[in-house]
Amino acid sequence: xxxxxxxxxxxxxxxxxxxxxxxxxxxxxxxxxxxxxxxxxxxxxxxxxxxxxxxxxxxxxxxxxxxxxxxxxxxxxxxxxxxxxxxxxxxxxxxxxxxxxxxxxxxxxxxxxxxxxxxxxxxxxxxxxxxxxxxxxxxxxxxxxxxxxxxxxxxxxxxxxxxxxxxxxxxxxxxxxxxxxxxxxxxxxxxxxxxxxxxxxxxxxxxxxxxxxxxxxxxxxxxxxxxxxxxxxxxxxxxxxxxxxxxxxxxxxxxxxxxxxxxxxxxxxxxxxxxxxxxxxxxxxxxxxxxxxxxxxxxxxxxxxxxxxxxxxxxxxxxxxxxxxxxxxxxxxxxxxxxxxxxxxxxxxxxxxxxxxxxxxxxxxxxxxxxxxxxxxxxxxxxxxxxxxxxxxxxxxxxxxxxxxxxxxxxxxxxxxxxxxxxxxxxxxxxxxxxxxxxxxxxxxxxxxxxxxxxxxxxxxxxxxxxxxxxxxxxxxxxxxxxxxxxxxxxxxxxxxxxxxxxxxxxxxxxxxxxxxxxxxxxxxxxxxxxxxxxxxxxxxxxxxxxxxxxxxxxxxxxxxxxxxxxxxxxxxxxxxxxxxxxxxxxxxxxxxxxxxxxxxxxxxxxxxxxxxxxxxxxxxxxxxxxxxxxxxxxxxxxxxxxxxxxxxxxxxxxxxxxxxxx
Numbered sequence: 001x002x003x004x005x006x007x008x009x010x011x012x013x014x015x016x017x018x019x020x021x022x023x024x025x026x027x028x029x030x031x032x033x034x035x036x037x038x039x040x041x042x043x044x045x046x047x048x049x050x051x052x053x054x055x056x057x058x059x060x061x062x063x064x065x066x067x068x069x070x071x072x073x074x075x076x077x078x079x080x081x082x083x084x085x086x087x088x089x090x091x092x093x094x095x096x097x098x099x100x101x102x103x104x105x106x107x108x109x110x111x112x113x114x115x116x117x118x119x120x121x122x123x124x125x126x127x128x129x130x131x132x133x134x135x136x137x138x139x140x141x142x143x144x145x146x147x148x149x150x151x152x153x154x155x156x157x158x159x160x161x162x163x164x165x166x167x168x169x170x171x172x173x174x175x176x177x178x179x180x181x182x183x184x185x186x187x188x189x190x191x192x193x194x195x196x197x198x199x200x201x202x203x204x205x206x207x208x209x210x211x212x213x214x215x216x217x218x219x220x221x222x223x224x225x226x227x228x229x230x231x232x233x234x235x236x237x238x239x240x241x242x243x244x245x246x247x248x249x250x251x252x253x254x255x256x257x258x259x260x261x262x263x264x265x266x267x268x269x270x271x272x273x274x275x276x277x278x279x280x281x282x283x284x285x286x287x288x289x290x291x292x293x294x295x296x297x298x299x300x301x302x303x304x305x306x307x308x309x310x311x312x313x314x315x316x317x318x319x320x321x322x323x324x325x326x327x328x329x330x331x332x333x334x335x336x337x338x339x340x341x342x343x344x345x346x347x348x349x350x351x352x353x354x355x356x357x358x359x360x361x362x363x364x365x366x367x368x369x370x371x372x373x374x375x376x377x378x379x380x381x382x383x384x385x386x387x388x389x390x391x392x393x394x395x396x397x398x399x400x401x402x403x404x405x406x407x408x409x410x411x412x413x414x415x416x417x418x419x420x421x422x423x424x425x426x427x428x429x430x431x432x433x434x435x436x437x438x439x440x441x442x443x444x445x446x447x448x449x450x451x452x453x454x455x456x457x458x459x460x461x462x463x464x465x466x467x468x469x470x471x472x473x474x475x476x477x478x479x480x481x482x483x484x485x486x487x488x489x490x491x492x493x494x495x496x497x498x499x500x501x502x503x504x505x506x507x508x509x510x511x512x513x514x515x516x517x518x519x520x521x522x523x524x525x526x527x528x529x530x531x532x533x534x535x536x537x538x539x540x541x542x543x544x545x546x547x548x549x550x551x552x553x554x555x556x557x558x559x560x561x562x563x564x565x566x567x568x569x570x571x572x573x574x575x576x577x578x579x580x581x582x583x584x585x586x587x588x589x590x591x592x593x594x595x596x597x598x599x600x601x602x603x604x605x606x607x608x609x610x611x612x613x614x615x616x617x618x619x620x621x622x623x624x625x626x627x628x629x630x631x632x633x634x635x636x637x638x639x640x641x642x643x644x645x646x647x648x649x650x651x652x653x654x655x656x657x658x659x660x661x662x663x
Contacts, residue, residue: 027627099114150589177535214515238279322527331396498633593609607626
């Protein structure tokens with residue numbers, strides 16, 4: 001432990017103080033009326049060390065001013081201090097003076113600037129060497145923390161306060177947090193390579209990406225559905241075969257064409273008519289068959305879609321059910337903690353009511369008064385603890401009601417989906433059976449006419465003699481052949497769309513499977529996110545318990561629970577449950593001393609503590625550091641009191657409820 005004490009401070013022309021020399025002991029009172037220079041003593045000490053006043057300002061008026069608020073020039077402003085560091089004295093000095101220069105051709109000197117001279121043990125040193133000497137004694141930020149009881153609670157941002165507190169208690173091991181609940185064990189491998197905050201950020205990024213992907217899938221499916229070309233591919237295949245047959249017939253006619261060959265032309269026309277009748281029959285039969293096939297396929301798709309939905313909803317239900325069980329378990333723990341806190345009683349230690357110096361018992365009236373004060377503080381602390389537990393329980397109850405409502409809705413939806421699935425499966429079975437027993441009903445062709453055409457063709461083919469090519473208009477046959485080839489190409493292009501349609505349908509099926517997988521991944525991430533919140537709450541309990549064990553008067557609130565149950569970082573020092581900033585001056589000073597004691601113990605260093613407005617505090621917490629009290633009084637000029645020597649003369653130091661005073 002490094003102990004730094006201020007033995008003596010000498011001021012010359014500093015902030016209106018013409019000449020002052022103050023000798024300090026372990027406890028020194030500086031009393032005086034407003035404007036007599038109490039704060040100037042504190043400012044002189046901080047300026048000597050860090051070039052700043054006691055409020056951390058680097059730009060402040062050091063020079064002496066006259067009654068007209070004008071600077072008195074030509075004075076040297078000097079502060080000298082003797083520090084005792086671990087039993088060895090070191091003398092520090094600093095002089096702030098004006099620089100006057102007479103330029104060539106001018107009769108008088110003019111003020112051209114200022115300079116600061118530094119001394120260590122009366123030896124002049126450069127400012128950089130002087131700062132190095134101070135830095136080796138104590139860090140500037142640490143000095144502010146352990147020399148001013150109000151600095152930590154009022155001057156620092158809460159983020160900086162939290163950094164200091166977390167440095168004191170250190171990091172809570174992941175294993176210790178996980179051991180608090182068996183449900184957190186699944187987080188162990190995830191936290192092996194990252195901290196909880198990084199894990200939560202990672203989950204948030206993944207959830208955002210998955211939600212974006214899920215949201216995009218229906219649009220992609222819709223786009224693919226719109227790109228499917230709706231052709232009757234069976235009819236197209238039939239047209240292709242008909243066109244190929246027509247082309248062959250035309251080619252035959254080109255070989256046998258003759259204008260006088262009426263029987264041949266008649267045979268050609270009859271065959272065309274028969275082909276058309278066959279085409280109509282096939283189209284009607286295929287149309288009826290496709291209706292049965294499409295119905296069975298649509299129902300099969302519907303059944304599979306409902307099954308996937310049921311699987312996804314079941315996963316959500318199971319995750320929600322596990323979450324509810326976790327909150328119920330947390331509530332049981334809260335109830336146990338509430339009853340444990342509720343049943344706590346204050347036990348007095350009789351040694352607290354005996355003077356540690358002379359071992360004389362306090363007066364009965366003082367003991368009863370302090371016991372009542374202890375009871376009030378204990379009851380207030382107990383009340384605040386119970387209120388905090390109750391608030392957390394109420395928050396959990398609201399979350400539990402919301403989750404149970406969601407679970408009930410999920411159960412109803414699952415029941416409805418299962419009923420719908422049974423109906424769709426029954427319809428699919430009926431459609432498959434109808435497809436297997438399909439018998440077309442043909443009404444587009446007159447059966448008698450169809451048979452008559454076939455008989456006419458057979459009769460002509462039997463009676464038709466072998467003819468040589470002659471007579472028919474060859475040019476018209478060639479034109480017809482060209483048109484047939486063109487039509488054949490068009491049909492073949494349309495037929496190629498069938499393969500593309502199948503590829504699109506496979507892609508749609510892949511997207512639907514991808515949507516199901518993404519929904520499962522999202523549910524898993526949400527479950528992990530809930531575990532992260534429980535981990536954070538468990539860590540909160542450990543952290544607050546750990547830090548509060550290091551303080552006697554002050555308790556720290558390191559986390560806020562939001563309305564939605566989430567946890568956010570904070571750092572609020574509480575004195576009897578009251579935030580530091582809202583406490584009265586006496587409570588703030590004693591709370592600040594409690595914090596300083598803990599900081600000195602952690603960093604292994606003590607420095608002089610300046611307590612301004614000391615008159616507002618009856619008793620202060622004991623501390624090992626040197627204490628310099630600044631009292632507002634009617635004294636003019638300043639009155640310096642050696643409290644320690646007065647205590648030795650007048651009596652002994654008495655400790656009441658952890659506070660020292662002079663008897």
